[in-house]
Amino acid sequence: MMRRVLVFLAVAGLAAALLPLALGTGVPEAPGALATAYLEDAPGDFGAANVVTAIVVSYRGFDTLGEVAVLFAATAGVGALLTRKRLGIGDAEPADKPAATEILVTATGLLTGLLVMFGVYIFLHGHLTPGGGFQGGVVIATALLLGLLARPESKLSHGILSAVESLSGAAYVGMGLAGAFLAWGFLDPRVLPLGRIGSLVSAGSIPVIYSLIGLKVGAELSGILDALKGDRE
Amino acid sequence: MSILEFVSRINPVAASGAVLVLVGVWGVLARPNLFKIAIATSVLETGVNLVILSTGYIRGRTAPILDSAADASTAAARMTDPVPQALVLTAIVIGLAVTALQLSYAVRLRAAGGGSSIESYGDEKW
Numbered sequence: 174m175m176r177r178v179l180v181f182l183a184v185a186g187l188a189a190a191l192l193p194l195a196l197g198t199g200v201p202e203a204p205g206a207l208a209t210a211y212l213e214d215a216p217g218d219f220g221a222a223n224v225v226t227a228i229v230v231s232y233r234g235f236d237t238l239g240e241v242a243v244l245f246a247a248t249a250g251v252g253a254l255l256t257r258k259r260l261g262i263g264d265a266e267p268a269d270k271p272a273a274t275e276i277l278v279t280a281t282g283l284l285t286g287l288l289v290m291f292g293v294y295i296f297l298h299g300h301l302t303p304g305g306g307f308q309g310g311v312v313i314a315t316a317l318l319l320g321l322l323a324r325p326e327s328k329l330s331h332g333i334l335s336a337v338e339s340l341s342g343a344a345y346v347g348m349g350l351a352g353a354f355l356a357w358g359f360l361d362p363r364v365l366p367l368g369r370i371g372s373l374v375s376a377g378s379i380p381v382i383y384s385l386i387g388l389k390v391g392a393e394l395s396g397i398l399d400a401l402k403g404d405r406e
Numbered sequence: 407m408s409i410l411e412f413v414s415r416i417n418p419v420a421a422s423g424a425v426l427v428l429v430g431v432w433g434v435l436a437r438p439n440l441f442k443i444a445i446a447t448s449v450l451e452t453g454v455n456l457v458i459l460s461t462g463y464i465r466g467r468t469a470p471i472l473d474s475a476a477d478a479s480t481a482a483a484r485m486t487d488p489v490p491q492a493l494v495l496t497a498i499v500i501g502l503a504v505t506a507l508q509l510s511y512a513v514r515l516r517a518a519g520g521g522s523s524i525e526s527y528g529d530e531k532w
Contacts, residue, residue, distance in 0.1 A: 176436075177436075179435075180432065180435045180436045183431065183435060184428050184431055184432050184435075187427065187428060187431055188424070188428055191420075191424035191427060191428075191457065192424075194417065194420045194424065194457060194460065194461070195416055195417060195420045195421040195424045196415055196416060196417070201461075201464060201487070202464070203464070203482075203483075204462070204464070204482065204485070204486070204487040204488075204489075205487065205489075207489060208462070208487040208488060208489050209482045211488055211489065212470060212481040212482045212485055212488065213478075213481060213482050216472055216478040216481070217478065222471055222472040222473065223470070223471045223472075224470040224471065224472070224481070224485070224488040225470055225471075225488045225491045225492050225495065228488055228489065228492040229492045229495055229496070233492060236496065237496070240496050240499055240500060243500055243503060244499060244500075244503050246503075247503030247504065247506060247507050248503070248506075250507050250510070251506050251507055251510045254507075254510040254511065254513075254514045255510050255513065255514065259514060259517070260513070260514070260517040261517050261518070301471075302471070303469065303471065305495075307495065307498070307499050370472060370478070371472070371473075390499070394502075397506050400510070401506070401509070401510065401513075403513070
């Protein structure tokens with residue numbers, strides 16, 4: 174009873190705290206000074222049509238590098254927690270799982286290529302349209318999830334996964350260092366020509382960095398999905 | 407103040423986010439099942455992301471992407487605040503990683519012979 178009262182008080186307190194926000198007070202008439210500077214400078218500085226991408230990859234690029242590191246740590250944690258030995262399965266053969274339905278198997282065959290292509294499209298156009306490396310990586314991992322659902326007994330090749338992940342991670346840091354030596358700072362995208370705003374080859378190294386992030390996130394999330402299957406050695 | 411005026415003052419993004427935050431906090435505090443706590447954290451994160459997004463939401467303005475609706479010279483006058491959107495992009499990915507880690511801890515605890523309920527770990531309480 175006491176606990177229910179405390180929970181109710183906590184939820185009611187939070188509701189009172191959130192009420193002014195929900196009622197629209199405090200919502201600005203115009204962006205703040207920092208946001209205005211980003212909106213005005215991003216096209217000229219980096220030639221990126223998508224201002225959010227310019228912030229994520231360039232202005233706050235170091236933050237994104239840390240974010241990729243956090244995702245890597247979480248993937249390593251999930252992989253270490255869910256091994257067969259730790260789950261107590263040992264070497265025992267898993268019980269026969271029912272085969273996937275024909276609809277799922279057929280749809281997987283048709284959709285896998287399209288999904289990977291769509292993911293690549295999303296991260297290649299991250300500087301032009303809503304989207305980018307993280308979203309594209311998630312779409313690519315969806316293709317692998319479909320494959321795992323259609324063939325539960327199949328195993329992902331961990332060698333290829335870790336090769337893609339570590340190579341793209343190293344190349345990301347390499348692009349950052351190239352920015353430090355060839356341009357004005359770590360992760361500065363002006364190492365490559367900026368091009369015309371709105372064209373696919375523009376915004377310096379932003380599409381390159383976002384593609385590397387996309388490959389890395391796709392490989393990491395596929396690793397998480399594979400680990401959650403629970404039959405890792 | 408008429409009801410219509412009151413409703414029109416509600417920021418729809420912040421209001422839906424606030425509801426999700428409250429549902430998530432209630433789930434984390436009141437549900438004993440570890441898997442439900444993980445899902446409630448996920449709902450809570452979604453709500454927090456919506457509330458952060460709403461702080462950069464400006465009525466009548468377009469998304470911060472340069473196209474025919476706004477070019478570089480009119481960007482600051484026609485676009486919403488891009489900073490909360492960039493922050494939320496980060497938060498979504500971290501939230502996904504945290505949910506995956508939470509779920510694997512729950513699976514691991516169950517596999518080691520513990521229960522799914524947080525009540526069965528009362529020994530670790532203090």
